[in-house]
Amino acid sequence: MSRVYNFCSGPAALPEAVLAKAQAELLDWHGTGVSVMEMSHRSDEFMSILASAKTRLSKLLNISDDYEIVFTQGGASASFAQIPANLTNGFASACYLDTGAWSSKALKEAQKYTRVVVAGSSKDVNYTTVPDFSSLNLDEKAAYLHLTPNETIGGLEFADLPETNLPIVADLSSTILSRQIDVSKYGLIYAGAQKNVGPAGVVINIIRKDLLARSNNDALPSIWSFENLAKNDSMINTPPTFAIYLADLVFEWLEAQGGVPAMEKLNIEKADLLYGAIDNSGFYSNPIDVRYRSRMNVPFVLADESLEKTFLTESEEAGLRTLAGHRSVGGMRASIYNAMPLAGVQALVDFMHAFEKRYG
Numbered sequence: 001m002s003r004v005y006n007f008c009s010g011p012a013a014l015p016e017a018v019l020a021k022a023q024a025e026l027l028d029w030h031g032t033g034v035s036v037m038e039m040s041h042r043s044d045e046f047m048s049i050l051a052s053a054k055t056r057l058s059k060l061l062n063i064s065d066d067y068e069i070v071f072t073q074g075g076a077s078a079s080f081a082q083i084p085a086n087l088t089n090g091f092a093s094a095c096y097l098d099t100g101a102w103s104s105k106a107l108k109e110a111q112k113y114t115r116v117v118v119a120g121s122s123k124d125v126n127y128t129t130v131p132d133f134s135s136l137n138l139d140e141k142a143a144y145l146h147l148t149p150n151e152t153i154g155g156l157e158f159a160d161l162p163e164t165n166l167p168i169v170a171d172l173s174s175t176i177l178s179r180q181i182d183v184s185k186y187g188l189i190y191a192g193a194q195k196n197v198g199p200a201g202v203v204i205n206i207i208r209k210d211l212l213a214r215s216n217n218d219a220l221p222s223i224w225s226f227e228n229l230a231k232n233d234s235m236i237n238t239p240p241t242f243a244i245y246l247a248d249l250v251f252e253w254l255e256a257q258g259g260v261p262a263m264e265k266l267n268i269e270k271a272d273l274l275y276g277a278i279d280n281s282g283f284y285s286n287p288i289d290v291r292y293r294s295r296m297n298v299p300f301v302l303a304d305e306s307l308e309k310t311f312l313t314e315s316e317e318a319g320l321r322t323l324a325g326h327r328s329v330g331g332m333r334a335s336i337y338n339a340m341p342l343a344g345v346q347a348l349v350d351f352m353h354a355f356e357k358r359y360g
């Protein structure tokens with residue numbers, strides 16, 4: 001068996017130790033004689049896995065009792081509709097910050113449910129920066145303010161939040177657990193699992209309890225009501241049991257690494273190494289305002305575009321997998337989530353230097 005360094009933006013690399021543990025437990029979970037995939041979601045065994053995942057996540061992110069953790073399905077793309085469907089009840093509008101491909105998708109979906117106020121947009125500069133928070137167009141009567149703090153395609157990330165009394169709803173799909181955050185500043189955090197948490201198929205939602213009262217259960221599909229989901233411990237129907245189990249194993253692995261502060265330190269080191277290699281060459285470049293460069297997704301282009309295909313072929317041969325940029329933007333992108341070790345980024349940087357020497 002030979003594993004390569006996998007720079008895929010999602011579904012992304014998982015920690016090898018997690019895969020090995022899942023493999024060891026695959027046929028017989030904890031002496032039950034069955035796989036987690038084969039157990040009733042209402043069994044004591046699976047309920048213990050679900051409870052463990054929630055407890056570990058709460059500890060990792062310091063989540064207070066004011067919040068419910070709810071697991072949903074349909075990917076973060078379903079959340080783009082589920083969130084306005086639940087939270088705009090009783091409100092005439094919702095505010096959205098437009099900072100890239102994912103926030104603009106979320107915004108378009110919300111327009112089917114409510115009047116969307118674009119609080120700020122960096123579209124006119126090709127989403128290379130974040131709109132100035134001091135001059136946002138905020139409707140203080142809106143249902144919430146939606147943000148995408150890490151734009152996975154553009155490689156743009158911001159950690160500060162705008163000053164507002166509106167509940168902040170944030171899509172943390174590609175940054176959750178990679179850096180420390182203050183959960184109490186958010187109304188709702190949601191994240192598709194397949195980047196920093198586990199396999200595709202489950203979305204983590206961390207919802208402030210007072211917002212649950214907004215769900216209009218007469219109008220919403222039952223399985224979409226956040227209130228219903230919270231009341232039924234994410235078990236209105238069969239949840240994605242295996243994905244939740246793997247998320248629990250990833251949370252356990254994160255604890256062993258020293259939790260989110262240790263991951264953040266490592267993620268800064270990895271990002272500095274890669275951006276340093278890009279900036280110190282005349283051969284590679286990254287277009288994002290340096291204040292807002294993503295630590296998780298690092299897009300770059302070559303000065304000579306005609307070399308891109310060769311770069312991708314040769315990097316793949318060198319055991320550096322999936323470095324192509326998103327199909328909508330081209331170029332290269334290295335996604336370096338929690339599970340990517342420093343050695344993987346070093347191997348990429350070494351390859352980039354060698355490639356530049358050969359072709360630059």
Ligand SMILES: Cc1ncc(COP(=O)(O)O)c(C=O)c1O
Nearest residue numbers: 075076077102152171173174192
């Ligand atoms: C920030 C962000 N939001 C939403 C999505 C959509 O996720 P899904 O494919 O699970 O619907 C993605 C997927 O890459 C993403 O990166």
